[in-house]
Each structure stands twice: as C-alpha cells, then as structure tokens.
Amino acid sequence: MLSSFNEWLWQHRFWLPPNVTWAELEDRDGRVYPHPQDMLAALPLALVLLAMRLAFERFVGLPLSRWLGVRDQTRRQVKPNATLEKHFLTEGHRPKEPQLSLLAAQCGLTLRQTQRWFRRRRKQDRPQLTKKFCEASLTHVSLQESWLWAPVMCWDNYPNQTLKPSLYWWYLLELAFYLSLLIRLPFDVKRKDFKEQVIHHFVVVILMTFSYSANLLRIGSLVLLLHDSTDYLLEACKMVNYTQYQQVCDALFLIFSLVFFYTRLVLFPTQILYTTYYESLGNRGPFFGYYFFNGLLMLLQLLHVFWSCLILRMLRNFIKKGQMEKDIRSDVEESDSSEEEAAAQEPLQLKNGAARGPRPAPTDGPRSRVAARLTRHTTAT
CATH class of the missing domain: 1.10.10.60 (Homeodomain-like)
Incomplete structure (x- = not known):
C-alpha cells in the first residue's frame, strides 16, 4: 500500500510541466539535478542547528544581553x-x-x-527580556546568483537546470533552519501572531520542499532572498529595543519598515508573483504544480499584508508619540499597582444601571503611612 501511494504521489504530472518526465532530470554526463530525497538531510541538520541555537543562547546571547544591560523584571x-x-x-x-x-x-x-x-x-x-534578546541575536544565510536581478531568467531552459553546490547547500541550510523553528515554536516567545507564524513556517517548508523537488530552485531562491533581507533588520531592531537604545531602535525600525514594505508589498507581487503566474508558463500549459506553487505564494502574500498592517499600527504610534513602543505582537506586561489604580478609578455600576463616581483611592493604611513618612524624610533632608 505504501509503495502504491509513493508511486501515485511522485507522478510527474503533479510536479513537472506537461511532456516532462523524471527521466529527463536524472544525473548524466557530469550534470547534476535536484532529487527529492536530497532534502532528507535537512532533518538531522535541523537538530544540529537546534543544538547550536541552544548553545548560542546560553554561552553567547545571554552573556551579551547582560553586558548590554538587559535586565529581567522581578x-x-x-x-x-x-x-x-x-x-x-x-x-x-x-x-x-x-x-x-x-x-x-x-x-x-x-x-x-x-x-x-x-x-x-x-x-x-x-x-523575560534576556530570552527575547537571545532569540533575536541569531542570523541567517544568503546567496547571490547572476539571475537574481532578472526573475524572467529563472525560466531559461526550465526544468532542465543543473544544480549548483552552493544553491544546494543554501537550500539545505534554509530548510533545516525553518524545520528547527517549527521544532522550537512551542518553547519560543509566543506573541499575538503565533498562529500566523505557524502557518508561515509550514508554508515556507512546503514551498522549499516542492520547489526543490520540481527544480524551481531559482525562483525559490528569490523568495528566500526577499524574506532574508528584512530578517537581519528585524532582529537587530529587537535587540536594540531590549537594550533601551531608543534612538538607534527608532532609526532601525524606520529602515526595517521601508525595506519590508518595498520587498513584501512591491517586489514580491510585481516580480515574484508576476513571473510565476505569467512568465513561468512560456509555451507550456498550466499543470498541478503551477496552481499548487502559486497558491502557496498567494498565501504567503496574505501573511505579508497582515504583518504590514501591524507595522503600520506601530508607525502610527511612532508618529503620535515620537518614539517606537513595544512590539504590538507581544502581550502587555500587567502591573499589580497599575491594575489596582485602574480599579480605583473605574466607576461603580449600580443595580439600577446608574453609574456612581470613581472610587476614592485609599488615603489611610500601612502603605499610605509609609509613603507619608518617606515624603517627610525626603523633605527634611
């Protein structure tokens, strides 16, 4: 039964353009092509990256956060x-x-x-802030190729494009990285967009696996490159924000916002989506892989729009108050004193529906007497 399912799954009509078979992508005459089983190496590599991340957070990220003055709240x-x-x-x-x-x-x-x-x-x-700082201090890998500046070149001689070692290792590392993120998701900082992050990571893993198997490496690399271009700025902005260097944080946030909007809302739809929808067909007709790949890219674009709205809200608060506040994806840190003060100021609702005025703050009691003694002592000195 398993062999029947495997045979059905890897039918060339699902993955490759019409009139193209897997036999055309077999290694021959020194030419190497991508094969789906190559990506199995990403699984153990993801565990290695996970171990490296834990070691980095403990022996590099945590001491660095303390050296920069990041302190956890009691x-x-x-x-x-x-x-x-x-x-x-x-x-x-x-x-x-x-x-x-x-x-x-x-x-x-x-x-x-x-x-x-x-x-x-x-x-x-x-x-705590130190944990957030350690997570933000990780970096990513990038790659440069001649066809990066002309997306239409991604379809030259497709799908008969040989696999370069540099492209293979970059794809393998990126896939292993996102797999390690999926493994760490239950233990990482959970923000308000946690569900969107889970969807994003799953979509990226499926996109990378499909694009490698179908030899869509060039266009897949462009997608990765656009995403990695903002990751550096985002993590740097988080680190600076946790260390309370407000002016540097504000400048990085503005740069990150501009780069994010340009790459996700301009370049991605006009360059990536356009070439995958129109230029990828050439003289070939659409096939299952065409619809599947573009459907995942559209889902990715919807996530881009969602995060762009969050960034716009942060920009609005930045313009109003003159400095960037906390990440709006994070939960609000509750304060015992602030909640009690809010409760004291909250009008009481009577049974007949009328509202009584705000409750007066307590002026007597141990806390107020101690505060009064401290005030008198400060005045006297």
Missing part, C-alpha cells in the same frame, strides 16, 4: 492553588467575572485575591 511567584491552577491550564488564562467569583468561593479567597493570582500566574509564563 516577578512575584503565586501561591500554589490546585483549583486555580487546574482552571488556568484547562479553561483559560483570563476567566470572566462570574467564573472568578465561583473560583473565589471554592478557594475561600476574595475576588481581588483571585484576580491577583491569575494576573501573577500569567506573568510567570511570559518570557
């Missing part, structure tokens, strides 16, 4: 509570007020204590 640990922990892991991290009231009654806590427990529990799972 977070209070929550008291163990089996009932609340079970709800946190199975039902959700942000229970509604009726659920909070029920949980508070079950645990013998007040509503405010239950809210504070969930708030601190959420903060425990968030990665």
